[in-house]
Amino acid sequence: MTGRRRFLAKASAAATAVAATTFVDAPYVIAQPKIQWRLSTAYPAALDQLQGAAQRLAKTVEEMSAGRFRIEVFPGGQIMQPFECFDAASQGKIESYMGPAQWWREKEPAIEWFATIPFGMNPQGMAAWYYQGDGEKLMAEAYAPLNLVPRPGFSNAPQMGGWFRKKISAIGDFKGLRMRIPNLGGLVYARAGATTVLTPPSDIFGALERGVLDAAEWVGPHDDMILGLHRTARYYYYPGWHEPGTVQDFGFNKKAYDALPVDLRRMLDHATAAVHAYALSDFHLKNATALERLRTEFKGKVEIVQFPTPVLRDLRKSAAEVIREVSEKTPMAKKVHASFTKFQALIGPWDHIAEGAYHQLVAG
Amino acid sequence: MTERRRFIVKAGGAAATTVAAATIINVPSVIAQPKVQWRMSTTWTPALDLLQGKAQRLAKIVEETSGGRFRIEVFPGGQIMQPFECFDAASKGMIEAFMGAPYYWTAKESAVEWFATIPFGMNPQGMTAWLYQGDGLKLMEETHGTFNLVPRPGGSVPPQMAGAGGTAVLIPGAEIFAALERGVIDAAEWSTPHDDMKLGLHKTARYYYYPGWQEPATINDFGFNKNSYDALPVDLRQTLDHAAAAVHVYGVADFHTKNAIALERLKTEFKGKVEILPLPSPVLRDLKKLATEVIKEESEKTPMARKVHASFTKFQTLVGPWDRVAEGAYHQFVGGTT
Numbered sequence: 001m002t003g004r005r006r007f008l009a010k011a012s013a014a015a016t017a018v019a020a021t022t023f024v025d026a027p028y029v030i031a032q033p034k035i036q037w038r039l040s041t042a043y044p045a046a047l048d049q050l051q052g053a054a055q056r057l058a059k060t061v062e063e064m065s066a067g068r069f070r071i072e073v074f075p076g077g078q079i080m081q082p083f084e085c086f087d088a089a090s091q092g093k094i095e096s097y098m099g100p101a102q103w104w105r106e107k108e109p110a111i112e113w114f115a116t117i118p119f120g121m122n123p124q125g126m127a128a129w130y131y132q133g134d135g136e137k138l139m140a141e142a143y144a145p146l147n148l149v150p151r152p153g154f155s156n157a158p159q160m161g162g163w164f165r166k167k168i169s170a171i172g173d174f175k176g177l178r179m180r181i182p183n184l185g186g187l188v189y190a191r192a193g194a195t196t197v198l199t200p201p202s203d204i205f206g207a208l209e210r211g212v213l214d215a216a217e218w219v220g221p222h223d224d225m226i227l228g229l230h231r232t233a234r235y236y237y238y239p240g241w242h243e244p245g246t247v248q249d250f251g252f253n254k255k256a257y258d259a260l261p262v263d264l265r266r267m268l269d270h271a272t273a274a275v276h277a278y279a280l281s282d283f284h285l286k287n288a289t290a291l292e293r294l295r296t297e298f299k300g301k302v303e304i305v306q307f308p309t310p311v312l313r314d315l316r317k318s319a320a321e322v323i324r325e326v327s328e329k330t331p332m333a334k335k336v337h338a339s340f341t342k343f344q345a346l347i348g349p350w351d352h353i354a355e356g357a358y359h360q361l362v363a364g
Numbered sequence: 365m366t367e368r369r370r371f372i373v374k375a376g377g378a379a380a381t382t383v384a385a386a387t388i389i390n391v392p393s394v395i396a397q398p399k400v401q402w403r404m405s406t407t408w409t410p411a412l413d414l415l416q417g418k419a420q421r422l423a424k425i426v427e428e429t430s431g432g433r434f435r436i437e438v439f440p441g442g443q444i445m446q447p448f449e450c451f452d453a454a455s456k457g458m459i460e461a462f463m464g465a466p467y468y469w470t471a472k473e474s475a476v477e478w479f480a481t482i483p484f485g486m487n488p489q490g491m492t493a494w495l496y497q498g499d500g501l502k503l504m505e506e507t508h509g510t511f512n513l514v515p516r517p518g519g520s521v522p523p524q525m526a527g528a529g530g531t532a533v534l535i536p537g538a539e540i541f542a543a544l545e546r547g548v549i550d551a552a553e554w555s556t557p558h559d560d561m562k563l564g565l566h567k568t569a570r571y572y573y574y575p576g577w578q579e580p581a582t583i584n585d586f587g588f589n590k591n592s593y594d595a596l597p598v599d600l601r602q603t604l605d606h607a608a609a610a611v612h613v614y615g616v617a618d619f620h621t622k623n624a625i626a627l628e629r630l631k632t633e634f635k636g637k638v639e640i641l642p643l644p645s646p647v648l649r650d651l652k653k654l655a656t657e658v659i660k661e662e663s664e665k666t667p668m669a670r671k672v673h674a675s676f677t678k679f680q681t682l683v684g685p686w687d688r689v690a691e692g693a694y695h696q697f698v699g700g701t702t
Contacts, residue, residue: 060606064429066599119698122691124488124522124620131614132621158690220690239693263431270425273610281493288493288686295685304689312697349631350624352695353640354556355487357575358523359692361648362484363684 035264037071037256040085042099044202045075046226049286050248053154053279054098057250060271061264069264071096082200086251090146095256098153101249102183110142110332113340114150116157116246118184118319120340123155123280124355125347126245131273134339139249142332149257151272153248154279161237161307162217163208163229168237168307171314180204180216184322185242191318201227208232217242220283221290230294236304241312241319248279400600402436402592405450407464410440411562414622418519418584418615419463425607426600434600436461451587455511460592463518466504466585472511475668478676479504479515481582483655486680488520488581488616490687494679495583496609503672504585514593516608518584519615522623524556524576553578556619557626566630572640577651584615 039058043050051073058071076082085097086104101115113120114135121129129135130152143150162181166173175193179186186196199207199216205228207213215233217240218224230236250272257265294302307315327337404423408415416438423436441447450462451469467480478485479500486494494500495517508515553576554560566572586608593601630638643651663673 060602063602064599064606066597122694124616127613128617128620128624131617158694160690221686238689239697240690241694241697244694244698261431263429266425266428270429270610271606273613274606276613277492277609278496280489281496284489284493284683284686285497287690288683291686291689292682306693309697346628347620347624348698350557350620350627353525353574353627354523354576354623355691356695357642358487358577358580359688359695361575361642361645362523362577362580363487363687363692 034067035069035260037069037095038074038079039071039096039098039250040074040076040078040080040088040094041097042076042082042085042103044077044082047201047223048226049222049279049283050098050156051075052282053248053275054250056278057098057153057271057275060274061267064267064271065264069260069267086148089251089253090148092147092253092255094253096250096252098248098250101150101247105183107146108142108332109326109329110138110336112184112326113333113336114139114142114152114247114249115183116243117323117340118188118242118244119316120244121344121347122245122351122355123157123247125344125351126152126155126247127276128347129340129343130247133343135343138336138339142336143251144254147254148251149254151250151252151269152276153250153272154276154283155245155247156219156223156279156283157240157243157246158220159240159243159246160217160220160224161240161242162215163224163233164215164235164237165208165211165233166214167235167305168311170308171311177214178212180207180213180218181242183242184319184326185217187322187326188242188315188318191322192315205229205232220287221294222283222286225290225293230298230302234301234303236294236302237307238304239307241307241315399432400434400596402434402460403439403444404436404461404463404586405439405441405443405445405453405459406462407441407447407450407468409442409447412559413562414558414615414618415463415584416440417618418611419586421614422463422518422586422604422607422611425610426603429603429607430600434596434603451511451513454587454589455513457512457589457591460589462587464585464587465582466515467582473507473668474662474665475503475507475672477662477669478672479507479517479583479585481579482659482676483578483580484652485580485676486683487687488522489691490680490683491520491581491583492517492612493683494676498679499675500679503668503675507668507672508585508587509590512590513587514590516586516588516605517612518586518608519612519619521555521579521582521584522616522619523581524579525553525560525572525574555582556623557630558619558622561626561629566634566638570637570639572630572638573643574640575642577643577648577655 039054041051041054045051054073058073061069061071076085080088083103085099088094089097101111105111136152139150171192174189177194179189179194179196180199181189181196182198190196199213201218204216204218208216208229209232216229218227218229224230294304327333404419406416406419410416419438423438426434426436441450445453448468450459450464453459454462465480466476469476501517504515554563554565560566588604630640663669
């Protein structure tokens with residue numbers, strides 16, 4: 001009996017109604033090119049949650065295409081330096097990259113908004129802006145001159161505020177502080193009198209340990225503990241006002257993407273959305289587990305503290321100024337900022353009623 | 365020139381050479397591809413565009429990513445069968461797939477409640493984490509499996525709005541409006557502003573309460589007839605699985621946006637006619653007490669319910685503190701002052 005006949009026999013053994021509707025056609029044959037891509041990320045392999053999301057994309061695409069489309073995933077540092085993956089994909093040396101959009105802001109300031117902005121939207125708001133608002137369209141527009149087709153990957157947020165060697169009780173406590181923090185959040189701290197640096201993840205531990213840094217932010221409990229940050233500074237602050245909805249982006253070389261058969265292009269698109277669900281839930285669980293460890297294993301050594309409300313209020317005032325200034329740098333930034341702000345104003349009241357009230361009244 | 369040759373020329377000629385070199389490592393492999401056509405019936409009326417839209421989205425994704433090899437025809441409730449018949453129909457193989465909400469099937473097995481939502485349970489982020497990273501989906505497969513179904517979570521409805529009422533009435537969406545207007549029930553809860561307005565609920569009652577303590581995150585379920593699912597080539601099986609996850613993401617984004625718009629309309633167009641109010645804290649406290657008792661009783665009905673309840677509770681205890689630190693604190697500050 002041929003494979004096909006066995007297949008039919010098996011199906012007709014099942015409920016007859018199913019067998020009747022399942023096969024409307026005899027098998028047809030399509031020539032299927034096999035495609036192999038390379039993806040380099042901006043992360044070391046030890047950061048399993050982030051690196052894992054890129055691997056998940058590869059796995060999803062391979063499974064859906066029955067092996068027709070394979071993406072080989074490399075951590076930063078293996079075939080190129082972490083920060084080089086963006087340019088490499090843009091130039092076609094590799095077909096794709098994954099990293100945090102905010103690291104490419106020097107190419108185009110508008111890119112900041114695709115990652116996150118201080119006091120911006122949370123992951124739910126970001127996903128809504130991307131998929132239902134103008135987010136995805138604007139992102140494609142901003143990346144097109146760089147020869148890239150971008151897709152929002154997933155959120156690794158909300159993040160924590162960061163590790164501080166000293167307690168923060170007023171906005172003045174940031175004065176003279178040396179802190180590792182990138183981007184807009186860094187500009188806000190600078191306005192409050194801090195000196196900010198962009199230390200690569202692998203060097204943060206040493207710098208905090210030696211006192212070269214007074215404070216540092218990375219991501220959240222899970223990733224921060226992998227870097228060992230909980231062994232260097234006592235105070236772990238929340239909320240992560242500077243990165244409330246951080247989105248990681250996947251970027252595909254435009255020519256490589258356009259050369260894909262249309263079904264594989266759609267597969268790639270929808271696979272990034274599926275990865276969003278898998279990776280955000282992975283982030284949620286891993287951080288819950290890590291926080292639990294901080295509270296038990298490291299009890300007495302680490303204090304998990306909330307930023308005082310007046311401090312947050314002052315930070316927000318500075319943030320609004322910083323964001324406005326950056327938004328005026330390019331026409332694209334102005335456009336993205338306007339879309340983001342309008343969307344956040346729309347979503348805010350609903351978010352407050354639906355999720356905010358749940359947190360306050362149901363979970364609390 | 366054959367299609368294949370043109371493809372190679374295009375890739376090699378136009379694209380950056382490094383890309384072209386890495387892209388094609390093999391001559392095309394030829395696979396026999398059966399065309400598969402499925403039917404899916406949902407529990408929703410077409411008016412409930414967000415919910416029905418998720419079923420249609422699944423069909424679209426599957427069709428796009430399979431190059432048209434796999435098509436799912438989606439029917440709203442009432443077209444080829446009554447809304448609540450779709451579960452049994454898929455279970456028996458009269459159709460290949462259904463979409464609904466797990467708690468519609470509690471009469472079959474109490475455990476399904478937990479896969480939808482429970483009062484004072486987890487929010488969408490927590491539910492997604494339990495389903496995809498915890499034991500949720502595995503337990504769901506075990507539960508639906510006894511009905512010859514392969515289940516997949518089909519997105520979540522955000523924390524819903526609340527409603528009041530002494531007796532819980534389970535009736536299909538379209539009938540809630542009629543019942544409310546006839547005074548059959550004193551109050552009704554359906555879902556969220558967008559859906560509720562589609563049903564016209566805002567024209568019947570003045571007070572619109574939040575938070576939706578009774579459904580902090582309602583998960584929808586896709587269910588596939590097990591024989592049909594198993595008969596699929598493995599790539600189409602995986603395609604269905606990943607497509608459901610993608611629908612989860614698109615669906616949540618859709619709900620989030622449309623509800624924000626609907627709430628805005630309630631606050632402007634229907635100003636003076638509808639009041640949006642939080643339930644008082646003491647009321648919520650009492651409800652929580654009652655909910656705990658009800659959930660405990662439900663969980664004792666079947667061994668499966670007990671098992672699922674235990675897994676859910678353990679997971680909620682784990683993610684709760686992180687949720688409060690990460691999301692709760694941000695909501696409190698940003699939501700409270702803007």
